Amino acid sequence: MNFVKFRDVVKKYDTILTVNHLNFDIAEGEVFGLLGPNGAGKSTTIEMLAGLLEINSGDITVDGFSIRKQPLEVKKRIGIVPQELAIYEGLSARDNVTFFARLYGLSGKLLKERVDEALRFVGLLERAKDLPSTFSGGMKRRLNIACAIMHRPKLIVMDEPTVGIDPQSRNHILESVRELNRLGSTIIYTSHYMEEIEALCSRIGIMDEGKLIAIGTKEQLKKQSGQEERLVFEVERSNAQALSEMTEHPAVKRCEEQAEDKTIEVVVKDSPSVLQDLLFILQKHGIGLRKITRVEPNLETLFLQMTGRKLRDE
Incomplete structure (x- = not known):
């Protein structure tokens, strides 16, 4: 009611x-x-x-x-x-x-x-x-x-x-x-x-x-805001072909490798299968995975995106 x-x-x-x-x-x-x-x-x-x-x-x-x-x-x-x-x-x-x-x-x-x-x-x-x-x-x-x-x-x-x-x-x-x-x-x-x-x-x-x-x-x-979600893969080594295939995935908006940190950061659209697909690419190229971190959008960044201002702006 x-x-x-x-x-x-x-x-x-x-x-x-x-x-x-x-x-x-x-x-x-x-x-x-x-x-x-x-x-x-x-x-x-x-x-x-x-x-x-x-x-x-x-x-x-x-x-x-x-x-x-x-x-x-x-x-x-x-x-x-x-x-x-x-x-x-x-x-x-x-x-x-x-x-x-x-x-x-x-x-x-x-x-x-x-x-x-x-x-x-x-x-x-x-x-x-x-x-x-x-x-x-x-x-x-x-x-x-x-x-x-x-x-x-x-x-x-x-x-x-x-x-x-x-x-x-x-x-x-x-x-x-x-x-x-x-x-x-x-x-x-x-x-x-x-x-x-x-x-x-x-x-x-x-x-x-x-x-x-x-x-x-x-x-x-x-x-509603179309806000992005990030997946951070901590890997044992880099591989140019794997990075290229991850970048070309239709649900991936951006893919960047940080060689010094041995991480791959992937910005994805809302897709239930994208994580499974990316893991398959890493496995196919024999790349060991140490850790996956999922970074969800928070309300603060969502608010900033919608209004162009921080909530505490005077």
Whole structure:
């Protein structure tokens, strides 16, 4: 079931088109990664989904409710973990979560239960009476998450939740994302850390200049981009005829020998039989093989190829 639907969504500032006819779906129970260089339109997209920015045309629906026609119904179902901390330094951790819980209409016994539940989930229940001003950056990020999940939202949007924190807190947050997803939440996750996206997300959307330029699993994105795969053969000796035959293979795009390292590096198209064929060529010419290394394209190089920019470009 498609839980979130973007339909021809447009956002303009005067004559500047920030989000350009955005169309995609997010399935219920999915962890969806949204990537894009700075200025790609990610934050604008999230703000429209959350009802913080008006959509010029098109619509976004969450669980069947329209953000344009039924904004309160959508907001009830969403928890937002913003990139900039949305907590009050002068209130205790408990009071921070309680404040946001009341905004969602929680009260009485249920309010206390949900506040305790959220603080326990992020590992801050024992610090519930303390002020955020005494917290580390990672603890503040975790409190930010508690404020977003105490109403048990069906959709959680996490915008750069691990920026500028220590490795221990980062790992805690990543495990929290996995657990929230296991508990049934659909999650939209943005990050400048490719390893987080690869570890967490079942599908990835890449935005650039306000458009969604690619969407799919990591494997599907690699096929869409036509990204190359490399095979590195460490051999006992060189052989010009073998090298020539490997170069002429229809699935080989490039073949180079590094004589000093006794390696042959082959750039191949997606072909299930190419490795077997190349091994046969080496065997035919009596060339001993010490090692094969398969170098798959990673998300960082894939992103650079699609957008022409690194993810962390300013």
